[in-house]
Amino acid sequence: MRRVIKIAAATAATAALAFTATACGESSTESAGKGNKGIGLAFDVGGRDDHSFNESAARGVDKAKEELGIDAKMLTAKNNETEADREQRLTSLAEAGYNPVIGVGFNYGKSIGKVAKDFPKTTFAVVDSVSEGKNIDSIVFSEHEGSYLAGVAAAKKSKTGKVGFIGGVNNALIQKFQAGFEQGVRDTDKKVEVKSEYLYANNDKGFNDPAAAKQKAKGMLDRGFDVIYSAAGQSGAGAIEAISAKKGTWAIGVDSDQYQQPGLAKYKDSILTSVVKNVDVAVFDVIKSVKDGKPLTGVNAYTLKKDGVSLATSGGFIDDIKADIEAAKKKIADGEIKVSQTP
Amino acid sequence: MKRFDKDRLVLGIAAPLLAIVAALIVTSLVILSAGDDPMRAFAVMADYGSKSDSQVWIINKAVPYYLSAIAVAIGFRMNLFNIGVDGQYRIAAFFAAVVGGSLALPGIIQIPLIIVVAMFVGAVWAGIAGLLKTTRGVSEVISTIMLNAIAASVIGYFLQPSRLAVKEENLIHTPYLPDTSHFFEIPTTPKPVEGFIVVAVIVGVLYWFLLGRTRFGFDLRAVGQSESAALASGVSVKRMVVTSMVLSGTAAGLVGMPTLLGSSYNYGTDFPAGIGFTGIAIALLGRNHPVGMALGALLWGFLERTGGQLEFEGYAQEVVGVMQGVIVLCVVIAYEIVRRYGLKSQQRKVGAQLAAQARKTEKAEVSA
Numbered sequence: 001m002r003r004v005i006k007i008a009a010a011t012a013a014t015a016a017l018a019f020t021a022t023a024c025g026e027s028s029t030e031s032a033g034k035g036n037k038g039i040g041l042a043f044d045v046g047g048r049d050d051h052s053f054n055e056s057a058a059r060g061v062d063k064a065k066e067e068l069g070i071d072a073k074m075l076t077a078k079n080n081e082t083e084a085d086r087e088q089r090l091t092s093l094a095e096a097g098y099n100p101v102i103g104v105g106f107n108y109g110k111s112i113g114k115v116a117k118d119f120p121k122t123t124f125a126v127v128d129s130v131s132e133g134k135n136i137d138s139i140v141f142s143e144h145e146g147s148y149l150a151g152v153a154a155a156k157k158s159k160t161g162k163v164g165f166i167g168g169v170n171n172a173l174i175q176k177f178q179a180g181f182e183q184g185v186r187d188t189d190k191k192v193e194v195k196s197e198y199l200y201a202n203n204d205k206g207f208n209d210p211a212a213a214k215q216k217a218k219g220m221l222d223r224g225f226d227v228i229y230s231a232a233g234q235s236g237a238g239a240i241e242a243i244s245a246k247k248g249t250w251a252i253g254v255d256s257d258q259y260q261q262p263g264l265a266k267y268k269d270s271i272l273t274s275v276v277k278n279v280d281v282a283v284f285d286v287i288k289s290v291k292d293g294k295p296l297t298g299v300n301a302y303t304l305k306k307d308g309v310s311l312a313t314s315g316g317f318i319d320d321i322k323a324d325i326e327a328a329k330k331k332i333a334d335g336e337i338k339v340s341q342t343p
Numbered sequence: 344m345k346r347f348d349k350d351r352l353v354l355g356i357a358a359p360l361l362a363i364v365a366a367l368i369v370t371s372l373v374i375l376s377a378g379d380d381p382m383r384a385f386a387v388m389a390d391y392g393s394k395s396d397s398q399v400w401i402i403n404k405a406v407p408y409y410l411s412a413i414a415v416a417i418g419f420r421m422n423l424f425n426i427g428v429d430g431q432y433r434i435a436a437f438f439a440a441v442v443g444g445s446l447a448l449p450g451i452i453q454i455p456l457i458i459v460v461a462m463f464v465g466a467v468w469a470g471i472a473g474l475l476k477t478t479r480g481v482s483e484v485i486s487t488i489m490l491n492a493i494a495a496s497v498i499g500y501f502l503q504p505s506r507l508a509v510k511e512e513n514l515i516h517t518p519y520l521p522d523t524s525h526f527f528e529i530p531t532t533p534k535p536v537e538g539f540i541v542v543a544v545i546v547g548v549l550y551w552f553l554l555g556r557t558r559f560g561f562d563l564r565a566v567g568q569s570e571s572a573a574l575a576s577g578v579s580v581k582r583m584v585v586t587s588m589v590l591s592g593t594a595a596g597l598v599g600m601p602t603l604l605g606s607s608y609n610y611g612t613d614f615p616a617g618i619g620f621t622g623i624a625i626a627l628l629g630r631n632h633p634v635g636m637a638l639g640a641l642l643w644g645f646l647e648r649t650g651g652q653l654e655f656e657g658y659a660q661e662v663v664g665v666m667q668g669v670i671v672l673c674v675v676i677a678y679e680i681v682r683r684y685g686l687k688s689q690q691r692k693v694g695a696q697l698a699a700q701a702r703k704t705e706k707a708e709v710s711a
Contacts, residue, residue, distance in 0.1 A: 169612075171513045202612040204612070
């Protein structure tokens with residue numbers, strides 16, 4: 001028995017020693033190349049081709065590549081990531097010399113704050129979150145205002161008098177979409193029933209699970225909902241697919257103008273409109289500001305008034321109710337209607 | 344101590360080596376078929392993975408993986424397939440975070456208290472599956488996987504601002520632990536190693552001691568190898584099932600602790616999930632051996648660290664996922680091959696010995 005304890009103690013001690021000595025040799029920061037390499041962009045789950053949120057950010061980068069002649073490196077997140085993974089991704093970009101480094105999605109909120117401290121000369125930007133730091137541009141959008149307009153369109157277009165909302169994950173950000181949409185419907189037509197459902201209560205998988213969204217949309221269609229607005233990143237494609245299978249029903253897309261997307265071309269005749277979040281504009285702004293030597297920092301709000309959010313008109317399906325939408329838009333811009341951010 | 348057995352050692356090392364070589368070959372083919380250069384990919388991985396900050400990152404990542412593998416291995420040793428480690432550690436970490444966030448005791452009391460709560464909750468959650476198996480004959484595979492879903496729902500229910508959580512922008516999490524409840528760190532450059540590594544080492548030693556050096560461990564392995572034989576020699580199989588599930592859950596309770604006490608200080612929507620399943624892969628990889636699993640956990644950390652870098656160098660980051668999957672698959676196959684080879688060579692040896700003996704007696708008879 002005593003011997004066993006001795007062995008155990010010895011193992012523990014050796015292991016402890018080994019670990020204190022382990023961090024020897026060069027760190028990757030030291031051997032990294034210097035000089036500005038261009039834009040470093042880290043996507044949220046779903047990746048560049050999510051037909052929605054990330055793709056919009058990528059468009060901003062593409063525009064910068066074309067117009068400003070800047071190179072870019074874009075990396076993608078996996079499902080079930082930890083803080084350590086996100087920090088690593090941002091650190092890799094910053095230490096390789098990319099500037100600005102942009103984190104797309106609120107998941108990067110914390111890690112941007114941490115990594116930005118280690119690279120005070122690099123400008124960081126985070127979309128959909130507010131991070132404290134002198135070299136951080138926090139980009140936030142007025143999703144609730146854009147969603148309000150979607151609510152107006154849904155209420156006007158519904159024949160069954162039942163419209164639905166599908167959220168990817170029940171968090172503060174998606175609740176903004178829900179709140180705006182519900183208010184828009186109610187303000188337009190009190191008789192229209194509006195129901196909101198979420199794919200996941202608190203798992204970010206909700207932005208990357210088209211199958212779940214498809215099921216959810218089917219369920220809503222079966223219950224007679226004929227206009228469904230989904231704010232669920234890449235999952236939204238699943239809902240759109242389900243809706244396109246039933247005649248006379250409409251899908252409302254999100255983040256990008258989903259009617260225009262090649263990946264969704266098959267279903268485009270069912271896409272009534274999209275609440276476009278001009279992530280590309282915001283991303284381009286910060287890239288340009290760094291290039292001009294006057295990097296944006298602090299909280300930058302992209303509101304409906306500033307065209308940070310808008311309602312897509314491609315397909316021409318909402319041309320007949322244009323007047324209603326313009327009127328609502330004006331009221332929000334003038335401050336006559338205050339759109340709530342929480343349902 | 345058992346006599347040192349060279350054959351066993353060679354066979355023991357042959358299997359994982361075989362598996363890793365096979366995995367390298369398969370991965371090379373995958374990279375080649377994508378039109379990239381596999382050799383450069385491996386060079387990138389080796390170079391980046393050996394950097395000092397990578398080493399620290401890998402160790403910190405490996406600690407929860409190792410604990411998870413131990414939890415799975417306790418079940419494996421007696422033929423219990425505890426798929427529920429994932430749910431067990433999450434619900435354990437959640438309630439530990441709730442308790443930790445609502446108290447402000449001195450760290451020396453509070454940290455152990457948080458850990459004990461986590462181990463207790465993990466044990467209870469796994470114990471349910473154990474009881475269901477012994478009293479109702481429900482397969483632990485079914486019950487633990489169901490309990491994972493139930494754990495997620497329970498957490499989802501309580502993790503709301505009006506209940507046990509607070510809101511911070513888009514994240515919803517339990518209240519922060521007080522500063523005194525932060526676990527110590529081992530200062531290394533450039534980033535520190537989490538102090539929970541010490542706990543992981545202790546758990547590894549305890550696992551080895553409990554299973555290899557005690558009556559209980561003997562009973563447990565006996566049940567694993569032959570239930571009827573164990574029963575015949577007076578072991579209460581039912582009690583062993585419940586006890587080992589509870590032990591497995593206790594270990595699972597620790598899995599979330601490095602994150603909770605070392606980096607996040609709360610349980611929120613961004614708390615890492617899925618470590619329980621990684622643990623299964625690592626337990627398989629390390630053949631339930633305390634040192635083998637440690638190496639497996641480090642290998643996993645290494646692959647994840649370098650996977651991000653691969654993407655940075657223009658490779659698909661899924662390459663690492665393929666590599667991990669192939670390694671586990673190869674390990675299972677390689678062990679089976681090596682086991683059969685070992686069995687055959689043993690038979691041959693015994694056969695040769697018997698033949699020699701037979702010849703001897705024959706000779707003796709002739710000479711008589």
